[in-house]
Amino acid sequence: MDNTNHKRVAVTKSQLTHHWQERLNGNNLTEMVMRYKDADYFRRKDPTLDPETKIYEHIVKKSEPGEGHLNWGHITLYPGKVDDQYFCTKGHFHVNPDAEEYLLCMKGTGLVMFLSRDGECWCEELEEGSLHKIPSNIGRRLINTGDEPLMLSQCLPSNAGFDFDSIDEHPFTCHVYDDNGELAIEVDVEDTPESVDALQEEDIIAFLKS
Known part of the structure; x- marks a missing residue:
């Protein structure tokens, strides 16, 4: 075949792979590990738990911050309890209040806990x-209520940012425990603002559909 009028097109492999139920792999990834010794957000204490426990x-694979740019991330929340409180993430709001986020559960069972700026909480399985x-x-927090790692993929705007300070100032008002094999x-109540009425079911549905 005469290739005189044809150009060669380079074909390369993806720099990022994320197989089902496996961790994210690739180039230029940023990784953070939370260990028990640094997890100061649990309401329970457990002196028998190794401080180095993950x-x-x-x-996360970060894009340059900017309108329309996206970050892709992976979260692994290990099974376990601090005393009787299930392992959970610290949780966060976004620095950019307009930023949304999607989470895909790839493995495991648990809860995603939502937190309004008024201090009201609700959960999805x-x-x-x-x-x-x-x-x-x-805001959102993840809780592992199972006996295997809870693995999730996430997609969010690159300019979302993670606001942990707001969680320090206004913590989650709900906590999930193992009550003799039953989820509790x-x-x-003392941390819930008295001036704010409890969110009604229709308010929660409106949040989730927004």
């Missing part, structure tokens, strides 16, 4: 294949 890992939208200006959610 609670969760977060790996996590199971393999479930997809969860985190609305703008809503306790609410810290």
Whole structure:
């Protein structure tokens, strides 16, 4: 065949791979590991737990911050309990209040806990294949209630940013425990603003559909 009028096109391999139920791999990834010794957000204490125990890992492929750019990440939340409180992430809001986020559960079982700026909490069940939208200006926390790693993929704007300071100032008011084999959610009434009425079911549905 005469190739005089044809140009060669380079074909390369992807720099990022994310196989189902496996961790994200590739070039220029940023990784964070939370260990028990640094996890100061649990309401329970467990002196028998090794301080080096991994609670969760977060790996993210970052794009340059800017309108329309996206980050892709992977979260592994390990199974375990601090006393009777299930392992969970610290949780965060986004620095950019307009940023939304999607979470895809790839493995395991647990809960994604939502937190409004008014201190109200509600949860959705996590199971393999479930997809969860985190609305703008809503915080979220992940809880592993199973006996295997809880693995999730995430997609969010590159200019979202992680706001942990707001969680330090206004913590999650709900906590998830193992009550003799049964899942129990306790609410810290004293931490819930008295001036704010509890979110009604229709308000929560509106958040999730926004």
